Amino acid sequence: MVDYYQQPANSYNQPGYDYTQQEEEWDREGLLDPAWEKQQKKTFTAWCNSHLRKAGTSIEVIEEDFRNGLKLMLLLEVISGEPLPRPDRGKMRFHKIANVNKALEYIESKGVKLVSIGAEEIVDGNVKMTLGLIWTIILRFAIQDINVEELSARDGLLLWCQRKTAPYNNVNVQNFHTSWKDGLAFCALIHRHRPELIDYSTLHKGDPIHNLNLAFDVAEKHLDIPRMLDAEDLVYSQKPDEKSIMTYVSCFYHAFRGGHQVALVCV
Incomplete structure (x- = not known):
């Protein structure tokens, strides 16, 4: 270097x-x-x-x-x-x-x-x-290099999120903006891979600030994913910024896909 x-x-x-x-x-x-x-x-x-x-x-x-x-x-x-x-x-x-x-x-x-x-x-x-x-x-x-069932990049990342969060109540990921405002999708992603970190059953859709801050804090402390978003910005934005959410969510994808990609992308 x-x-x-x-x-x-x-x-x-x-x-x-x-x-x-x-x-x-x-x-x-x-x-x-x-x-x-x-x-x-x-x-x-x-x-x-x-x-x-x-x-x-x-x-x-x-x-x-x-x-x-x-x-x-x-x-x-x-x-x-x-x-x-x-x-x-x-x-x-x-x-x-x-x-x-x-x-x-x-x-x-x-x-x-x-x-x-x-x-x-x-x-x-x-x-x-x-x-x-x-x-x-x-x-x-x-x-770009994200591939899920022949879908790549943004579409592959979206499909991955949908598959991982499908079993969870009150989570319906359709995009990278409004689908994440209440924080439950972030919490579901974490719980799906590390259930000991979040008690999903205690979370409520009506408490988005708590849900978002919980997910951001847990990701930073236990997954080494830096805090990249503000809970208030997401909650009070009619349509949160798609590029910001995609960037942050991609870190979860790489963190949970293991080994080499964790070191390359988000550590």
């Missing part, structure tokens, strides 16, 4: 998965809605830090801390296990653009077609483009 902090002395594309469509949808959905932006910042920051901590660092402000490209390149090295080109050490704008371009070129080498995301926007601290880039990274490295 390149040391990003010491001062100096082949293409893959899963059939049927179109990143171009994903990014066009990102633009159409109006990312800068304040509630969704807040949710995405919290979730994506926590997801990035779950990986960056393995390299002994972290980010605090997502649109600021990736601007010079160094931690962005480091994030990609950590989640991929592959070395990236040596970063430029200068502090001029063109050095920062060069580093971000190295990160973008690496992402594209993994079969991701980047649409309307350029190095200049990341260097300038553009919130929309930075969150869009991190979402693209999450899709490629945490969600």
